[in-house]
Amino acid sequence: MTTDDKRPAPHYWYSAETDRERAIDVLEHIRAYGAADSAMQRRSEKTMRMNENDISALRYLLRAHERGLTVGPRELAEYLGIQSSSITVLLDRLEKAGHIRREPSPFDRRALIIIPVVPTSELHKAILGDVREELVEVASSLTPEDAETVVEFMDRLRDAVDHIDNPATSAEQAKVRSAD
Amino acid sequence: MIDKPWFDTAPPHAVRVIASLREYRTAEQAMRRRTRESMRMGEADLRALKFLLKAQEDERLTTPVQLGAHLGMKSSSVTAMLDRLTASGHVSRHPHPTDRRSITILATPGADEEVRHTLTAMHRRLLEVAAELGPERSRTVVAFLSQVTALADRD
Numbered sequence: 001m002t003t004d005d006k007r008p009a010p011h012y013w014y015s016a017e018t019d020r021e022r023a024i025d026v027l028e029h030i031r032a033y034g035a036a037d038s039a040m041q042r043r044s045e046k047t048m049r050m051n052e053n054d055i056s057a058l059r060y061l062l063r064a065h066e067r068g069l070t071v072g073p074r075e076l077a078e079y080l081g082i083q084s085s086s087i088t089v090l091l092d093r094l095e096k097a098g099h100i101r102r103e104p105s106p107f108d109r110r111a112l113i114i115i116p117v118v119p120t121s122e123l124h125k126a127i128l129g130d131v132r133e134e135l136v137e138v139a140s141s142l143t144p145e146d147a148e149t150v151v152e153f154m155d156r157l158r159d160a161v162d163h164i165d166n167p168a169t170s171a172e173q174a175k176v177r178s179a180d
Numbered sequence: 181m182i183d184k185p186w187f188d189t190a191p192p193h194a195v196r197v198i199a200s201l202r203e204y205r206t207a208e209q210a211m212r213r214r215t216r217e218s219m220r221m222g223e224a225d226l227r228a229l230k231f232l233l234k235a236q237e238d239e240r241l242t243t244p245v246q247l248g249a250h251l252g253m254k255s256s257s258v259t260a261m262l263d264r265l266t267a268s269g270h271v272s273r274h275p276h277p278t279d280r281r282s283i284t285i286l287a288t289p290g291a292d293e294e295v296r297h298t299l300t301a302m303h304r305r306l307l308e309v310a311a312e313l314g315p316e317r318s319r320t321v322v323a324f325l326s327q328v329t330a331l332a333d334r335d
Contacts, residue, residue: 033201081215124199138324139195147197154200154204161207
């Protein structure tokens with residue numbers, strides 16, 4: 001086995017196994033993309049994107065709704081990683097915009113549940129928003145097969161990211177496991 | 181005549197690709213806020229601890245000046261951060277063995293454990309997903325991401 005000394009040493013929290021180098025390389029590209037995208041977002045303040053937090057919140061609520069699960073303000077705050085004081089402000093804004101409705105929980109009358117009333121197609125449009133023509137060109141230049149590869153991978157990565165440090169999904173997984 | 185939104189005219193596969201990128205980014209940003217919350221640490225704190233732990237592993241001493249240079253922070257901000265991380269038990273300050281005017285900073289075993297736990301759980305999961313791609317699809321994904329990154333970097 002040969003080693004390439006010019007390559008930076010893998011950080012200690014990665015396993016040093018060589019068969020993982022390819023996967024690390026992919027994640028490194030994801031990281032670079034994220035950094036570039038964040039920097040671009042900071043530069044273009046004037047773009048009329050829906051607030052990232054609002055998109056995350058609505059996406060979470062719609063996905064739970066599709067699976068027949070109810071979500072309360074606390075769970076949503078935990079998913080978003082924001083304080084419970086900020087979640088009230090966020091929910092007020094979404095309710096005013098007609099994207100959600102708050103109702104008493106059927107299980108606990110003192111608790112509230114959040115019902116998404118925004119159509120999925122509407123959220124989809126907000127997520128798509130305004131993008132640069134060049135990005136559409138790059139995405140269009142992919143073959144449909146390669147596009148499928150990218151979409152599948154990004155969706156799987158997104159699901160993995162959604163489970164990291166998320167008390168709600170951890171509890172859900174525990175329930176699934178104990179039901180087995 | 182009103183311009184149609186781009187997603188009504190672009191090929192459907194392109195729309196799906198861009199939507200998946202966007203959704204991933206919003207999920208990632210929420211995750212970053214969650215992990216910061218659970219560690220009660222800012223991004224800079226986390227980067228500082230990673231730098232210290234790496235230096236300790238290589239048996240190098242770290243001074244506040246070196247830490248500030250790595251993080252791109254002023255010395256007053258570094259001092260404030262070290263005060264905070266010392267109070268929370270994540271780092272300790274020690275006399276410098278050769279330079280009496282300087283000090284060295286060490287991350288505590290508790291900090292090591294905390295960073296390791298957060299990062300390994302996260303990276304293990306993501307590595308699994310990336311490893312499932314296999315060589316050919318990895319190339320496709322990497323080539324695409326490189327193009328998109330170059331695009332975001334430009335303007």
